[in-house]
Amino acid sequence: MNNKRRHEINLYIILIVLLCFAGLRISYVQEAGCDLDAKNALTITPGTAELLTNGTYIIEEWVRKISIDPWDAISGSDYYLIFNNQSEEIQQVSLVLPINASDISVQDAYGEYKTGTNILFRENYIQVDVTLRKPLNPGERNEFLIAYKLPPSEFLVSKSWQDYVLELDLAKPENWTVNKFSLMISLPEGAELKDLSDASFEVKKEGLSLKIILTEHDVVKFHNPHIVLEYQYFIFWKIFKPLIWAIILASLGTVVFFVRKSTRPAVTTVTAPPSVLEEFIKVYEERRRLYVNLQSLQKQFRRGKISRKRLKLRKESLDRRLAALNKRLMELKEQISTLAKQYREMLRDLETAEAEIEMLNTNIEQVEARFRRGEISADARKKLIDEYNSIKRRAEGRISEILLRLQEEIA
DSSP states (O other): OHHHHHHHHHHHHHHHHHHHHHHHHHHHHHHHHHHHHHHTTTOOBTTBOOOOSSOSOEEEEEEEEEEEOTTSOEEEEEEEEEEOOSSSOEEEEEEEEOTTOEEEEEEETTEEOSSSEEEEEOSSSEEEEEEEEEEEOTTOEEEEEEEEEEOHHHHEEESSSSEEEEEEEOOOOTTOOEEEEEEEEEOOTTOEEEEESOTTOEEEEETTEEEEEEEEEEESSOSOOEEEEEEEOOTHHHHHHHHHHHHHHHHHHHHHHHHHHHHTTOOOOSOOOHHHHHHHHHHHHHHHHHHHHHHHHHHHHHTTSSOHHHHHHHHHHHHHHHHHHHHHHHHHHHHHHTTOHHHHHHHHHHHHHHHHHHHHHHHHHHHHHHHHTTSSOHHHHHHHHHHHHHHHHHHHHHHHHHHHHHHHHHO
């Protein structure tokens, strides 16, 4: 009886062990399935949990831009062009960012996403799930732009007071296939490249800036996922632009001060013929109006409101009219300058203000070009343009003041 009882107990123990092992196996399979679903979050197909290899849509282009400013701050932006190659509409897409990215904002062709985004932290990248505000129909494309910041302490190493090393890791889900991938790294102005971990990079110089560009096609796996870039950057470049602007503004302020000071006590002893002054003012105002029209025309072309052909025709007409006005202004200036000292000073002040406005217009165009290339943020663009326009308005005010004084000479 005792032996039979012990035998039954042993059978029960064996049965319990087998049941426990089976339970652990089921739990492991379920957990592995969850992990697999998470890794394939990009391929979301409506109404099914089937895992596909880039099957829901095609990533036609993926461009990652990394910019380092003079103060070692790192900003980035990822551009995605996605094509729906399936027979069903897409409600959600997933995009990938570098690990430790922060201040993330997402926008598409319809504007910025305030809601509808979910951020997941993977092992070596950040996944951003975007619920589309408008489903992507079969055969349609949509563009996405994600802006973010990266912590310099995680990506940038200072080897000395002038030597820096940037380290980036390229990562994506294993099941992604990308038709074209580009990585563009912009170094601060004045930086010099010392070493690159990948010889396939293209190095471009734009003014004082360096761009390092890597392009790969039909990417299943990155050729070199760990990017190491060593460059040299002198601290002088951090204060170069502010110093130049301070010198320019101080010089302009000094010129204006002495010109105004010298014109205040002037007494008109000889007056120009009213007809000459009246024609000068009329021609000058006409030229100002044509310059405004020319700038407006160029803005319309940049915004796509007029064609290149129409721009060329209208610009040629304006240029011919401006050339004739400039020639007549030169003749009138010579006549007026020979009459009295106070007129010569007024004309000099006009030319100084004109040169200042021309320089500011050039600076504004450069800022717009840098913004379109993604070298500066929208906030930096707005701050610079507001500053330039403020100085420009003061110069235009000085021109209006001089023309008013000439008008008073006619009365």
